[in-house]
Amino acid sequence: MNPAVLIVAGLYDFSADLVALRLTEAGVGFLRLNREHFPDLRFGLDPLARTLSVGGPELDALVGPGLRSVWFRQPVFLRNLPAEGLAPAEQLARSQWAAFTRSLCVFHDATWMNHPQRTYVAESKPYQLALATECGFKVPETLVGNDAVSIRTRFPGLLIVKSLDSVLLRDGDDSLFTYSTVADSSELVESNTAGAPLLAQRLLDPKMDLRVTIVGKEMFAVRILVDNKGVRGDWRTVSRDRLVYEDVEISPSIEKACRALVDHLGLAFAAIDLIETPEGVFFIEVNPTGEWGWLVTAGRPIDKAIANWLAEPGCHAAAA
Amino acid sequence: MYKNGDPKHILLTFATRRPYRTTPDLPEHAKYDRIRGCWIQEGSPLVRSSDGTMISSTKKADQETGEDQKGE
Numbered sequence: 001m002n003p004a005v006l007i008v009a010g011l012y013d014f015s016a017d018l019v020a021l022r023l024t025e026a027g028v029g030f031l032r033l034n035r036e037h038f039p040d041l042r043f044g045l046d047p048l049a050r051t052l053s054v055g056g057p058e059l060d061a062l063v064g065p066g067l068r069s070v071w072f073r074q075p076v077f078l079r080n081l082p083a084e085g086l087a088p089a090e091q092l093a094r095s096q097w098a099a100f101t102r103s104l105c106v107f108h109d110a111t112w113m114n115h116p117q118r119t120y121v122a123e124s125k126p127y128q129l130a131l132a133t134e135c136g137f138k139v140p141e142t143l144v145g146n147d148a149v150s151i152r153t154r155f156p157g158l159l160i161v162k163s164l165d166s167v168l169l170r171d172g173d174d175s176l177f178t179y180s181t182v183a184d185s186s187e188l189v190e191s192n193t194a195g196a197p198l199l200a201q202r203l204l205d206p207k208m209d210l211r212v213t214i215v216g217k218e219m220f221a222v223r224i225l226v227d228n229k230g231v232r233g234d235w236r237t238v239s240r241d242r243l244v245y246e247d248v249e250i251s252p253s254i255e256k257a258c259r260a261l262v263d264h265l266g267l268a269f270a271a272i273d274l275i276e277t278p279e280g281v282f283f284i285e286v287n288p289t290g291e292w293g294w295l296v297t298a299g300r301p302i303d304k305a306i307a308n309w310l311a312e313p314g315c316h317a318a319a320a
Numbered sequence: 321m322y323k324n325g326d327p328k329h330i331l332l333t334f335a336t337r338r339p340y341r342t343t344p345d346l347p348e349h350a351k352y353d354r355i356r357g358c359w360i361q362e363g364s365p366l367v368r369s370s371d372g373t374m375i376s377s378t379k380k381a382d383q384e385t386g387e388d389q390k391g392e
Contacts, residue, residue: 011352012344017367020357032357058354163331176335183334191327198331237336293367 001061005030005310006110008101009073011037015293015303016073022307030310031061035074038097047106067110069310073289074101076116076123083170111313113268113306114288122265122288125164125199129283135260136253137274137283141202148193151200152185159185160201179234204282207275209235212250213292214262214270215305216313219255222295223248223276230276245295250274254281261286268309 005023009016011034023030031054033041041056051064078098086094102116114122121127126144133139143154144164151159160180167178182203208230213220222245224235231238250258254274261283262270271290275282292302350361359366 007357014359014367017358017365021365021368024356030357032354034352037354161330161334167331167335169332169335170340171337173340174337175340176332176337178331178335181334183330188330192330192333195329196331 001029001031002066003029003031003061003063004066004068005071006063006067006069006104006107007032007071007073008035008104009033009071010035013073015291016071018293018296018303019071019307019310022304023311026307026311028307028311031059031063035097035101038100039093043100045100045103045106047103050106050109052104052107064107067107069111069113069313070104070107071113071306071310072101072104072116072119074098076102076120079166079168083172111268113309113313114270115266118266119288122267122270122286123165125162125285128261128265128286131264132257132261132283132286135264136257137261138280139283140204143200144197146194146197148188148190151188151193155185155200155202157185158182158203158205160203161188162199162201164197164199179237182233204275204277204279205232206230207232207277207282210248210250210274210276210281211245211295212258212272212274213290213295213302214258214267214272215302216268216309218305218309219250219258220295220300220302220305221248221250222246222300240294247299251281257283268313269306 005028007016007020007030009032013034016032020030020032033054037056041054041059044053046052049064051062054061054063075098105116112118126142129139129142140160141154143151145151159182161183162180163178167176169176182205185200188200209224211222211224224231225244225246226235226238226242228244235243258270258272261272262268265286265288267286267288269288271287271292273284273287275284296302346359347361347366350359350366352358353360356365
């Protein structure tokens with residue numbers, strides 16, 4: 001088997017299931033490798049021949065000849081440090097398998113969604129904001145740092161407090177996740193701010209959230225509402241049963257800015273968060289690995305768009 | 321650098337706490353099919369998109385974080 005598409009994912013990555021089914025429907029040969037299965041498989045990566053042999057239960061494949069695209073659904077850097085000590089074997093497995101997945105960059109003749117190098121750079125929120133202004137977006141006034149005095153001076157009263165990178169931590173039997181939060185800047189003091197940088201932003205209120213998902217040349221935009229209104233603060237804190245995703249057509253100028261941004265970042269896939277306000281549409285952030293499974297409907301076939309892109313990357317706006 | 325006894329950082333104060341899970345809740349008899357590259361339940365794909373169906377645990381997981389936790 002010489003797959004045309006290589007999917008590097010996780011076992012519980014159900015969005016990858018959707019794309020796998022679409023590829024099967026289209027008759028496109030693919031190989032899905034899940035991180036959890038790696039020790040059960042036997043790999044041989046030849047960096048000079050640029051081939052990867054994969055053997056194991058029900059599997060015998062040679063990746064390289066005929067490979068058109070790689071769908072990379074693995075982290076590009078260690079985001080969440082373990083909360084407890086790991087045995088040397090586990091530390092070794094984590095570091096070396098992560099290096100192994102990065103080594104798949106030897107397939108540089110294939111087209112990537114997204115290339116790890118591109119994702120790495122695009123994950124920087126301050127860089128996104130800087131680039132977004134260059135691409136024509138309005139961007140909320142922002143200050144990144146750990147200086148509570150500067151933040152209070154710049155943003156007296158209410159503001160948005162965000163993490164600089166996703167905060168997804170383990171604490172005993174619990175996991176912690178920090179959403180974007182509306183706060184009063186007087187809450188920020190030296191003792192609760194100096195220990196780690198954060199991203200402070202001018203509060204734009206009222207607002208309605210827009211999620212623009214870009215797959216190659218295709219674009220899917222929704223407005224996120226609760227009771228026909230926008231959500232104050234982070235919409236992800238609202239019970240999903242109350243959320244409504246309304247298809248919207250974005251203006252040509254915003255579409256142009258979205259496309260310019262993903263082109264600059266070299267992304268084939270991006271999930272862009274915007275907000276509509278009385279002052280216009282503002283850019284909030286772009287997620288190069290953003291999830292989209294919850295948005296898929298018959299009229300919003302994001303899975304099909306990704307499968308089509310992977311099958312025929314040359315026919316779509318490509319990113320190296 | 322953070323030291324034990326330091327006041328809690330505001331990003332931790334704002335954090336939402338949930339039970340840690342390494343695997344999502346899966347329907348009974350769900351099984352991953354390595355050849356088809358997807359989860360199967362009683363011979364059919366567990367997750368389908370024609371009608372926008374995603375199993376609840378998946379939908380919940382990616383909505384909570386809004387982005388990936390892939391491989392972590």
